[in-house]
Amino acid sequence: MKQAQVCIVGGGCVGLTLALGLAKANISVVVLDAAPTQALPADTYGSRVSALSIASQTLLEQLNVWADITALRACTYTHMDVRDADSFGKITFNNEQLDLEYLGHIVENDVIRYALIKQLEQQSNATLMFDTQYQQIHQSESDVFITLKSGEPIIAKLLVAADGANSAIRKQFNMALSFKDYDHHALVATIKTKEPHANTARQVFLPTGPLAFLPLSDANTHSIVWSTSPSHCDELLKMDDSDFNKAVMAAIDGQCGLCEVQSKRAAFPLKMRYAQQWVSGKVVLIGDAAHTIHPLAGLGMNLGLKDAAYLIELLSSDTKEFASPRALRDYERTRKLDAQKHIAMMQGLKELFEGANPLKKLIRGVGLSLVDNLGPIKHLFAKEAIGK
Template sequence: MYQADIAIVGAGMVGLALARSLKEADLSVILIDTTPIAKPLSEQPELRVSAFNAANKQVLEQLGVWQHLDQQRLSAYTQMQVWDQDSFGRIQFSSEEMGTSELGHIIENQSLVNALHHQVSQQPNVQMLPSTRIAKVLAGQSETMLMLDSDEVVSCRLLVGADGANSAIRKYANFPLTFKDYGHTAIVATIKTAAPHGKVARQVFTPTGPLALLPLSDPNLCSIVWSQNSQQADELLALSNSDFAKALQVAIEGDVGEIGVESARMHFPLTMRYARQWLSDGLVIIGDAAHTIHPLAGQGANLGLQDAFALADSLQKLAAEQAAFHQARQLRAFERARKSEAVKMIAAMESFKQLFGGSHPLKKLIRGVGMCTADAIPVIKQRFITQAMGW
């Protein structure tokens, strides 16, 4: 039998970040995942990448994780350009305006997982159980038993669900879930551009959904996230690579020159999810298990990491006070604070989606005037960029 104070189910970025953040806590941790955790990176850039803000970079540095990222594949961006297709509306942000060296970084998800795994695997208070499935969860008053498919048993005081959007732990807890189909499908691929990306993150809003070009470490490679209404996405996915590249060039309005598709195209439906309850005695959920949002602002991964850091902070304080850290009442302040941040982000993404969707002339005029006004007024612009950087 394995025994631990905390069992974290899900060893992705969020679960690993929680384990790493507990490195100095007087708490034992078991980390469980259904797949191998650390994996070698492919020669070509991984398809799943995320934009990480300056605030999370700072925490990852403090945790000794940032230093173990593959620096050759790390991509800082120094500018952000956002515009409305076929309109005068445009806004641009730069690190120079903020007095910083960069606005954020584009990181392959697996690269961050590998760096986190490297550090967590050296923590004496953590055991990892990769390629392990949970067959059954039995909750008691003071402990929870996890029956593994290997016939082993894990005993813990607090079970943490960091197991993603389709969280088995959330379903086991029967936490009520609000969800909405965005009616969009995200298409993800790596592309090569004739013109160097210049460390610029680009996003164009089209009538059928936003297209983001995220600069990678190679000056001519970008990762795209093209969120389109489902019908348009099906049509794009049916195109050959050359025709898909032409459609990209039209959408981006020739901003990066000729485009070539360098990878397979992956796609997935976009759904907003929000768990109306995150806690019960002996159980808590974080990250995508608690909330998923539209990727148009690239804040999903940042929100999940902040959940992990906030939960770790609460658990460490409670452990230091020898309080019953597994009881829901002790973690209620954490839940309130993080639910508030999640709700604000969900509302903001919905507002952006509604405002920038469609091609009605009046809507386009309002968008154009708003973007140009924000671009021209330093105070408004600085507020936007400060929030994007996580400060």
């Protein structure tokens, strides 16, 4: 039988960040994940990347894992270029305008996960159990009892569900969920371009949805996230490489020259999920188990890491009673409010930039142009965009 103060189900980036933060705060932790451990990332880029904000970087620096991430592979971005393909609207800003060294980093999720695992393997009070599934979860007033499929029991004072958007734990404990289908699929791929990216993160809003070009460590290579209608996404997946390359270059209006796809294309449906209840006794939701959001601003990973940071702070400072109801209510109230704000903001942006309605086009064009030309408003917009 294993005993720990915290059991985390889900070994993705958010769950592992929480585990590392707790372990470094002398809180014993067990991580369960049905997937295998993360192998050293290959020379080729992974298809899933995150735009890590400066706040996320600060958290990972505090956990002494940031240097390991950048030593593997990461790309700073110093410029952002956001434009509407269907109007004259455009906004650009750079690190110098905000008195920053850079705006953030584009990092593959596999790289983040690998670095976190390597750090956790050095923590004596952290136990990682990959290729491991649980069979049953029960809780009393003071403990959570997890039975693995092997029959081995685990007892913890707190169970954290970091098991993703379709969280089985959320369903088991009947935590109500608000749900909206964005009617978008996100296509991801790695693209090589004739012109270098110059450390610029680009996003163009097309009538069918946004296309992001995110710079990678190779000067001419981008990770793209193309959010579009399911039918258009299906068309893009079925194209041969030559036709797809032309479609991507046309969509980005040739900003980076000729495009050449370097990877397989993958796609996944986009849905907004928001758990109305994040705490049930000694069971807590975190990351995608609690909220998912449209990727048009790259906020998903950063929101999850903010959940982890707040929970680390609360659990490590709660000296009278570990994982007290007061602390868990504080976590739920604070993080729900932040998630609500960002979900609403993304929904508003999606609706504003979607379609070819003439009034919307005028509002988009005038609005972006005003922001781009008004210093104080542009400064606020830029700081919100990079999570400052």
